[in-house]
Amino acid sequence: MTGGIMLQGTASNVGKSAVATALCRIFKQDGIKVAPFKGWNMALNSYVTANGGEIGRAQGEQAMACGIEATVDMNPVLVKPKGNGEAQVIIRGKPWRDRKVGEKEEEYQRVCKGAIETSLKELRSHYDYLVIEGAGSSAEINLRQNDLANMLVARMADVPVILIADIDRGGALASVVGTMMLLLPEDRKRVAGFIFNMFRGDLSILEPGLRMVEERTGIPVVGVIPYMRGLNLAAEDGVSLDDTRHSQGLGGDKDIEITVINLPRISNFTDFDALKGEPGIHLKFIKPGEEIRQTDAVIIPGSKNSVADMIHLTKTGCAGQIVNAFDRGVPVVGICGGYQMLGLELRDPFNTESSYGTVTGLGLLNTITSFNPEKQTYQVKAEVKALAQLLPDLEGEELSGYEIHMGSTRLFEENWSALLIKERSGRGISINDGAVGKKGFVFGTYLHGIFDNENFRHSFLKHLYKNKGLVSSVQGGISFSQRINQTYDFLADTVRENIDLDYIKKLAGITNK
Known part of the structure; x- marks a missing residue:
């Protein structure tokens, strides 16, 4: 059975994609045959595979971090909002139909679940391990019944979950504990560790809070990843444009x-x-x-x-x-x-x-x-x-x-x-x-x-x-693709230094050879 691990979040935009990309590159660096997977994704930035299929941009980048060709199985369901509550649904790389929220929900669930199961099976026939990414928050209890992105996928893939929180925005300790309280008991058992992302400051000040989270939940904190400036990773949606509207140049008249x-x-x-x-x-x-x-x-x-x-x-x-x-x-x-x-x-x-x-x-x-x-x-x-x-x-x-x-x-x-x-x-x-x-x-x-x-x-x-x-002042130098690969390596090195990698590998079923 193919091993793997799933990264879920306490909210959207907490850095799941970045951490998934880092693990993809780390596992590649360590000689592990790995592929990314995101069962359901809502994004406006997409990636076209070699055979003309359309998937989420982040999964295309994660495939590059793994050193492999992206395929439609890495993101079998892609939802692209069109406005006015309507979205185009892409199933395994090709448009299925435009759909309004809640429209023909039973058929939508059946088609999406079938695509997710098919793609999981296909990836597992080619790769030893999967780095699986969730979407949004694990604890959206109003959406739980129709979940296609988080715990449903964890159960389908039968993998443990690492929960990620963005500590830079505040309230991360409470969001982790609150998320655990809102999960169903059987899903709570799948969560095997917490990662706090985008940390700035003195770690010793944070330590008492981390210990309290571990005591309240019985689950270890397996990483505190520092805030990294200048990461040239593709964003999935327009939220990032609201967060950072400007890319600064050198300044001055030139x-x-x-x-x-x-x-x-x-x-x-x-x-x-x-x-x-x-x-x-x-x-x-x-x-x-x-x-x-x-x-x-x-x-x-x-x-x-x-x-x-x-x-x-x-x-x-x-x-x-x-x-x-x-x-x-x-x-x-x-x-x-x-x-x-x-x-x-x-x-x-x-x-x-x-x-x-x-x-x-x-x-x-x-x-x-x-x-x-x-x-x-x-x-x-x-x-x-x-x-x-x-x-x-x-x-x-x-x-x-x-x-x-x-x-x-x-x-x-x-x-x-x-x-x-x-x-x-x-x-x-x-x-x-x-x-x-x-x-x-x-x-x-x-x-x-x-x-x-x-x-x-x-x-x-x-x-x-x-x-x-x-x-x-335009000069030659390294190409954009080289710059991206340097970004993957920098991201991987930083994450490697700030997580318990041995514990995560053990969770994923990776054994040292």
Whole structure:
């Protein structure tokens, strides 16, 4: 029987994904054949597997930390909110249906549980151990009956549970004891340890509280993990944008400021993580309605509902602000949903995204987008075409990334296509992607992850420096993928030093060889 351990939380955003990623890398470093698993996940940031399946972004990263290829079995149920109480349900990588909360609950439970069981069985046939992550809080007693994320999965996988609390927010000691009180007796028995995450300060001051928690619950504290600054791990949802709105550059007159529109239904904003890591770059997320102040570029990101978000941009005056910034010479870039919004119209004849029908776009690109029920998800490779008119040093450059979209965009002058897609999920193809404007610096693309490409990112930033009349400070160095791997190693080293790893390995059934 495959061994494993499950990480659950006292609340959302307590660091379950980070600790799971750390354990994945630690076990890999120790020569253990391990894979991540999250049975049910609600997230707007997703990852496309090699065969075109869609899973939560965190499980894609955890697979990378394990040194393995991500598969749809690592996150068999992904729920992507669309707004107004409706969400798209992804089952083992493919859209199942849009669903409102509580709608056809019996069928939903049956389909989800079947997918979780199937994926657990599949992973266990290939890996010796699993690092399993829960979602939200273990003690949401109002949701217990329909639980698909926490103790249900622990029982299915028959693994012990480590409970994680975020001590930086306060009340962590009480939240751990309170969570244990609210769990069912049989589930309480599964909890085998506590980890307190994001600790700052003198550990000796915390020790009496930890001992009291152990006395009250009879369960050991197996780790106190310090607060780690600058972790470049992908966030799962927009909560992180509210927690940390700004990524600071070096400061001073040489900074480049890039404004990202924080759409109400923003998705895959991990597209900009590589920019955040560049020295001298100030990445700022603003909500529609806030003033677009002096900035060196505006980026419109992906959206789970491009039609509704376009209407919101117009109502809040943000659409006019973006056009005015472009007229002042500010470069404007649209990724996926943002690309759709840059065009003339967004048409939704099948009510795929909303019931609004046709809405007017920003009019900065000569395109029209139509939505249909079929979702396109691919890992892709593409060659630079008209984009080289804006960034000449990218002539013929090959870029990699991924597509996740339900719209098809028609460009009225094919010779202004930004890219040529040459490969989708390992299969050769020749399809134009994106568009470049005929005046000013504006382009859009369906290629998520475009800024992860080193040459593209540096070429774009050099243009911004030049546009501002400054000498570029952009330099070579380690690639974004190397930086991510360094992050995994740093995370693993820090967690290894601050948990009882021998105890956790024993819980997971890992024996020293």
